[in-house]
Amino acid sequence: MKIAQITMLLLWVFTLASCSSDFEQEVDNVSPCTGQVTFLFDLQKNDVFAVQSRGSKPERITHMWYAVANKEGKIIKPLYQKLENDFSKLTIEGLEQGDYTLVFLATTSTEENAMETVNTPTLLSDDWLMNSTEKMPLDALYFYKKIELHIDREQTGVSECVTLERCVGRVDIDLKLSSDYMWRFIRKIDVTFDDTEGIYTTLNADGQYTGGKKVDSYDITEKCSFYSLPSKDALSGFVTIESERSDGMLFERKYRFTNCKIEAGRVTHISIDYLxxxxxxxxxxxxxxxxxxxxxxxMFLADEPREIFYNSERRSFYANAPLQLSISNEHKLLVKFFSPVSIQNVTVMCRFNKISTEFFKLAHFEQIYPFMEASFPLPVVDSERTFTTSNGRKVVVPAQPELSNDDVTLVIQTDDPFIKKMEQIDSHWFIRFSSYSADAGHAYWRHMNPLLCRHGVALAINMAFMFSSEEFNTEMNTYEGKLKDNGGNPINLDVLRQKIRNHGGLVLGCVSGVGGLGGGTTYGLANYCYTGVYFDATPPNAHPHNYPRQAMFHEYGHCLGYNHNSTMTYGDQWTVLCATVFVNMGKEGKLPICSKEIIAQLPM
Structure with a gap:
């Protein structure tokens, strides 16, 4: 009996051990690695579709949706799922052995209503992406992908790359204008399709398009393009453009188009000859x-190379004429503006020297921004054009394919306050930049940089303007007999004024170890002097004769030919006179560039 009991006990222990072993295997089957799938996402690359010519930015997913369906097409919820915040990776765990369908939907739209167009499906056949807006296309970029997945019994972690494909098409309205300057006349552009149900309204979770709607008078003025779910067939319709004439009169014109087939992942073009x-x-x-x-x-952005800002053909100007207009070697209107402040409403008058003695209106700028460098195509280079003279007469000018700067005389007309101040400058200083001996191991000369060049522009313009001002000349009269030359003799103030007016200009450079170096047209300052001369570079109640302003006018005294034996460099005469007037005019807003913040706030 005992033997039988022992035998039964051993059998029970053996059976228990076997069951225990089987249980551990079952646990292994549902380990975190079992049924785990990781998806890495990317967007479809298509250079033809992703044209960057309309001011678009690189595509980036902003919202993403996904669903997992079993083989019956029912949407299920996995045991564990995690979608990264940047939508780059999705991890799913706990999928049992079997076949699954996974669907993904994403958009790059930043519009708040992008999520309102997406439903939550319970079956693969359910509507997912919907366009419920009346008579309008979806007009947002969406991506879709469906993949089939099989999970084996013994399968562990799997990683798969998923390229999301565009599920919408894009329609571009390509306006053929006689020149890009005609855009100013266009007030509104809208598009209408004839077919009342020609465009699908829904993308199902399984990737099928259904439904139908019409697009009617959809405004595309800003982009001249729109996204849409595909069309069932090629569509026809018309583009309506509302325009304005120079006299302010509005008119509308309809342009007919046909054979517009909208397809997912493709761009359809509607070409219009604008009249x-x-x-x-x-x-x-x-x-x-x-x-x-x-x-x-x-000009003078942070990465501008020295080869450019030291090149006087690229970076030089006259202090009384910082706005430069010319005809480039490419027969374009070239504009350079050496100023840290913008100007408004500038008209360019032009005389074609070989054709007429009259001036025509060539161009008008609503704004010219700080340190602008730009070139603009001239329609008259390629074809015959009509111009308006200053007295309103229309004149036809034949095509000028070889137009050069010598062929024209350009005149600026504007009431902008900054340009009006430039017209008050009575000197004709030529301003450029130099490295001097910075590369030769010189004890003092160092390289300029783009930011110092900008401050140098402001310094030269401000100094030239101040010397031409009534405020300076009135104050200088109080120094009669106090300003002495190299021999200690009183300087004739009228002769000094004439010397300033006739001075050739400044070649701006940078020094270190001293405040400045100067003489003739050589003019170098330490970097802290370039930035420290503005009225707000020192506390409001500080004496105006700080070191940077002293160096500024000390070196200009050398440029005028005076040495340290005169009162035009050291002492409390010339440099105090100049610094005091300079600060007062800055405080009162009378200088062209008053505050250090003007340059500090510009993009670099």
Whole structure:
């Protein structure tokens, strides 16, 4: 009996051990690695579709949705799922052995209503992405992908890359204008399709398009393009453009189009030959919003190389004429503006020297921004154009394919306060930049940088303006007999004024170890002197004769030919006179560039 009991006990222990072993294996089957899938996401690359010509930015997912369906097409909820905040990776765990369908939907739209167009499906056949807006396209970029997945019994972690594909198409309205300057006349552009149900309204979770709707008078003025779910067939319709003439009269014109098939992942073009009564005008009208259409740049940005700002052909100007206009070697209107402040409403008058003695209106700028460097195509280079003279007469000018700067005389007309101040400057200083002996191991000369160049521009303009001002000349009269030359003799103030007016200009450089070096046209200052001369570079109640301002006018005294034996460099005469007037005019807003914050706030 005992033997039988022992035998039964051993059998029970053996059976228990076997069951225990089987249980551990079962646990292994549902370990965190079992049924785990990781998806890494990327967006479909398509250079034709992702055209960057409309001011668009690189595509980045802003919202993402996904669903997991079993083989019956029912949406299920996995045991564990995690979607990274940047939508780059999705991890799913706990999927049992079997077949699954996974669907993904994403958008790059930043609009708040992007999420309102997406439903939560319970079946693969349910509507997912919906366009419920009446008579309007979806007009947002969406991506979709469906993949089939099989999970084996013994399967551990799997990683898969998923490229999301565009599930919408794009329609571009390509306006063929006689010149890009005609954009100023366009007030509104909208598009209408004839077919009342020609465009799908829904993308199901399984990737099928359904439904149908019409697009009617959809405004595309800003982008001249829109996104849409695909169309069922090729569509026809019309583009309506509302325009304005120079006299302010509005008119509307409809342009018919056909064979517009909207397909997912593709761009469809509607080409329009824009008609306007002033198509043959040669006048350039440039709004601030038009700059992106042209070759525009900014001088003295942080990464501007020395080879450019030391090149006097690229970076030089006259202190009384910081706005430069010319015809480039490419037969374009070249604009350079050596100023840290913008100007408004500038008209350019032009005389074609070989054709007429009259001046025509060539261009108008609503704004010229600080340190602008830009070139603008001239329609008259390629074809015959009509211009308006200063007295309103229309004149036809034949095409000028070889137009050069010698062929024209350009005159600036504006009431902008900054330019009006430039007109008060009675000197003609030529300003440029130099490294001097910075590369030769010189004890003092160092390299300029773009930011110092900007401050140098402001310094030269401000100094030239101050010397021409009534405030300075009135104050200088009180120094009669106090300003002495190198021999200790009183300086004739009228002779001094004439010497300043006739001075050739300044070649700006940077020094270290001393406040400045100067003589003739050589003019070098330490970097802290370039930035420390503005009225607000020192406390409000501080004496105006700080070291940077002393160095500024000390070195200019050398440029005028005076040495340290005169009162034009050291002492409390010339430099105190200049610094005091300079600070007072800055405080009162009378200088062209008063505050240090003007340059500090510009983008670099």
């Amino acid at each position: 306007h009564p002033e198509n043959q005008e040669g006048f350039l009208y440039i709004r601030e919003k038009d700059f992106e259409r042209f070759q525009t740049d900014t």
